[in-house]
Amino acid sequence: MSATMVLTEKWPVFARHEQAAAWLSVWSDLGRAPRTIDAYGRGLAEFLLMREREDVDPVAANRSHVAVYVRELTSRPHRRGANVVSIDSGVGLANATIQQRLVPVRLFYDFLMEEGLRESNPVGRGRYTPGRRVGGQQRGLVPRLSKLPWIPGEQEWLRILDVARHEPVRNRVMLALAYDAALRREELCSLRTDDLDPAHRTLRIRAETTKNRLERVVPYSESTGVLMSAYLAHRATVAGREGRCSCRSRGATTHSR
Secondary structure (H helix, E strand, C coil): CCHHHHHHHHCHHHHHCHHHHHHHHHHHHCCCCHHHHHHHHHHHHHHHHHHHHCCCCHHHCCHHHHHHHHHHHHHCECCCHHHCCCCCCCECCCHHHHHHHHHHHHHHHHHHHHCCCCCCCCCCCCEECCCCCHHHEECCCCCCCCCCCCCCCHHHHHHHHHHHCCCCHHHHHHHHHHHHHCCCHHHHHCCEHHHEECCCCEEEECHHHCCCCCCEEEECCHHHHHHHHHHHHHHCCCCCCCCECCCCCHHHHHHCC
């Protein structure tokens, strides 16, 4: 089955827009991660459906049509509604989500420009413009907001550790490794026994499991090493998949978030 057929089965709107299907097929053929293809397909499909409702050819859409799309994203009722206690959670998507939805739209119009089907891209991007004030920086279509990360306080950390104390040794190892080495969920759940170097207390994070596709070696603490030894001793007594640290079970994934 061709990539285009798979895409049109998942997002039927692509069957009605040949150029959009061709663009997404290119990304798929280039070997982009399945999650990336899924995010691009979902974002562009949503934009295409809106253009169909407005009876506007996506290939000929202009900046005002993109602005209507942005307005819809910022005014859409939050799927969790009042259950989320946040100053900006009552309506509209988060700023980071809006940025994510605009990326495939912008890349699609870049593709149309490369194919000679358009002369400009209606989805602006921040860029440096010589001669402009304030350092010559031109803002993108939607300003990018950066929120400070949430950092748990001492009492919150103690509560986390109290809950973790009653978990199986595998889950405690996962929590300790995630904390020591600042691992993402996929990096943590993809660890193999040959990624461990107990002699130097380091982990090898393979390139294929990282977001930026760059391998790295990270250390872990002595206390985590003690937990790791206990886990490996326990693992030797139970059946497990050869070479893996058995971190992909449902329970482990839940506690690694």
